[in-house]
Amino acid sequence: MQLKEALQPLDIESLRKDFPILQRMVNGHLITYLDSAATSQKPKQVILALEDYYKRYNANIHRGVYKLSEEATQAYEDAHTKVASLIDASFDEIIFTRNATEGFNLVAYAWGLEHVKEGDNIIVSWMEHHSNLVPWQFVARQNGAVLKHIRITEDGLLDMDHFLSILDERTKIVSITQFSNVLGTINDVKTIGKLSHEKGAVFIVDAAQSVPHFAISVKEIDCDFMAFSGHKMLGPTGIGVLYGKKDILNTMRPFLYGGDMISEVNLDKSSWNEIPWKFEAGTPNIAGGIGLGVAADYLLGVGLDRIFEHTRNITKYALQKLSEIPGVVIYGPKEINLRGGVISFNVKGIHAHDLASILDRFGIAIRAGHHCAMPLMKHLGIQACARASFYLYNTLEDVDKLIEGINEARRIFGYVS
Amino acid sequence: MSAEEMVYRENILAHYREPQNFGEFEIADICNKGLNPLCGDAVEIFVRLNGDKVVEDVRFKGSGCAISQASASMLTETLKGKSLEEVKNISKEDILGMLGIPIGPVRLKCALLSLRVLEGGIVKFEENGVANES
Numbered sequence: 430m431q432l433k434e435a436l437q438p439l440d441i442e443s444l445r446k447d448f449p450i451l452q453r454m455v456n457g458h459l460i461t462y463l464d465s466a467a468t469s470q471k472p473k474q475v476i477l478a479l480e481d482y483y484k485r486y487n488a489n490i491h492r493g494v495y496k497l498s499e500e501a502t503q504a505y506e507d508a509h510t511k512v513a514s515l516i517d518a519s520f521d522e523i524i525f526t527r528n529a530t531e532g533f534n535l536v537a538y539a540w541g542l543e544h545v546k547e548g549d550n551i552i553v554s555w556m557e558h559h560s561n562l563v564p565w566q567f568v569a570r571q572n573g574a575v576l577k578h579i580r581i582t583e584d585g586l587l588d589m590d591h592f593l594s595i596l597d598e599r600t601k602i603v604s605i606t607q608f609s610n611v612l613g614t615i616n617d618v619k620t621i622g623k624l625s626h627e628k629g630a631v632f633i634v635d636a637a638q639s640v641p642h643f644a645i646s647v648k649e650i651d652c653d654f655m656a657f658s659g660h661k662m663l664g665p666t667g668i669g670v671l672y673g674k675k676d677i678l679n680t681m682r683p684f685l686y687g688g689d690m691i692s693e694v695n696l697d698k699s700s701w702n703e704i705p706w707k708f709e710a711g712t713p714n715i716a717g718g719i720g721l722g723v724a725a726d727y728l729l730g731v732g733l734d735r736i737f738e739h740t741r742n743i744t745k746y747a748l749q750k751l752s753e754i755p756g757v758v759i760y761g762p763k764e765i766n767l768r769g770g771v772i773s774f775n776v777k778g779i780h781a782h783d784l785a786s787i788l789d790r791f792g793i794a795i796r797a798g799h800h801c802a803m804p805l806m807k808h809l810g811i812q813a814c815a816r817a818s819f820y821l822y823n824t825l826e827d828v829d830k831l832i833e834g835i836n837e838a839r840r841i842f843g844y845v846s
Numbered sequence: 847m848s849a850e851e852m853v854y855r856e857n858i859l860a861h862y863r864e865p866q867n868f869g870e871f872e873i874a875d876i877c878n879k880g881l882n883p884l885c886g887d888a889v890e891i892f893v894r895l896n897g898d899k900v901v902e903d904v905r906f907k908g909s910g911c912a913i914s915q916a917s918a919s920m921l922t923e924t925l926k927g928k929s930l931e932e933v934k935n936i937s938k939e940d941i942l943g944m945l946g947i948p949i950g951p952v953r954l955k956c957a958l959l960s961l962r963v964l965e966g967g968i969v970k971f972e973e974n975g976v977a978n979e980s
Contacts, residue, residue: 782910783911783912786953797885812910813886843859
């Protein structure tokens with residue numbers, strides 16, 4: 430990890446050259462991409478890694494004893510090591526999945542269904558993405574457990590008093606986002622984990638938004654599982670990660686059964702391969718895994734502390750500029766130190782979808798809708814909101830374009846600015 | 847034509863600001879509501895028919911984006927005096943024609959929500975054959 434005083438600002442101009450898509454013209458304008466919380470753009474290093482695999486050493490892994498298969502196996506396994514070093518884990522604790530959603534489902538099926546008993550409870554929060562909510566609804570219903578939700582405060586923070594009031598000895602799982610994809614809130618997962626462990630619960634972190642944005646140590650957080658997606662952290666789609674503590678993974682039953690996850694197969698029974706392969710049944714997304722490893726290297730090369738600093742500066746600027754526009758309501762914490770590079774907002778009198786459509790005419794891409802967090806939308810008393818999210822390749826000029834676009838939308842809708 | 851004119855022609859905005867036939871009937875022959883979960887648009891339509899199954903009056907209520915609400919408003923304006931068979935012949939193209947702006951694949955769901963709601967209401971009406979109480 431880098432020392433704070435050694436932080437150099439990003440060389441944004443040369444960094445942007447790594448992302449070919451940023452040269453794309455949309456509706457006559459150079460694209461302004463402000464939807465990285467949905468999916469990040471990809472640097473050419475990642476794109477080339479996919480091409481290189483398919484062009485030079487495409488072969489199945491863990492099978493062939495010929496050169497190509499050895500190269501593919503090595504590259505795919507190395508990718509696990511690279512991702513492990515990104516979150517301070519060890520190689521065999523990194524399971525490649527399709528995405529964060531599959532990671533949660535793996536834990537839900539292979540751990541949750543086995544250990545959650547009737548009358549137990551599972552705790553999530555109001556600010557969870559559907560991916561960290563719906564699997565637990567399933568486990569709770571299946572096993573007769575109760576699903577509880579930590580409330581959020583008016584400032585968009587987790588209500589820790591409420592958490593303490595619902596956490597008890599029957600709590601088997603606590604699964605919380607580290608960085609809300611709607612509110613931008615950064616949660617103190619270390620404290621939540623400590624409290625959960627004191628009651629004997631397993632603690633899971635949704636790191637889909639956090640891994641792309643800041644330096645993370647699973648050892649320091651002391652979580653039992655952590656799930657995230659590759660495509661939000663400069664990697665390809667269709668590849669994600671579940672981290673699990675070695676001791677727990679070793680005692681768990683598999684999630685999917687089939688090829689590559691076995692050590693010995695008889696006609697009537699089989700024994701399981703070592704971790705992580707026990708949880709990676711069938712031919713995996715080899716190219717995607719290799720690409721994800723390259724993405725992890727890229728992030729480490731730029732430095733996550735610098736990326737965090739960069740997006741925080743942009744977020745700060747955007748919060749200020751947005752709040753100057755009449756009729757703009759911003760959701761989430763007011764305090765910049767409690768939030769990351771995501772801003773959800775509404776403009777009075779303009780539905781978020783109309784706003785997004787108008788911005789698109791100027792090549793500006795933002796998200797509009799419920800952001801896969803319908804219970805949170807209900808809590809905020811809105812049907813939808815607009816969301817701008819920032820990443821390492823964004824600039825202050827991108828924010829200026831967004832503000833200009835919003836003012837244009839207000840003019841079109843007849844609100845003089 | 848400037849960018850904004852392409853997206854929101856003035857009459858879409860006029861319908862959005864002052865929707866026609868906005869409201870509800872307690873008793874209607876055709877009554878149905880629907881949601882567009884993608885953006886949270888909601889539209890509910892109420893149609894009264896006379897003895898010859900001709901649209902006597904119509905109301906709608908709802909909330910959501912300009913495209914969904916304006917297309918619902920425009921749709922209700924065309925219904926009065928049409929026979930049920932004529933109403934059933936209203937097509938996707940008719941709605942897009944009324945809106946008169948290019949609608950992308952994502953926003954198509956907004957634009958066609960009211961038509962889908964109306965079609966669903968007609969199916970229910972023909973299955974029951976009696977007036978619905980809302």
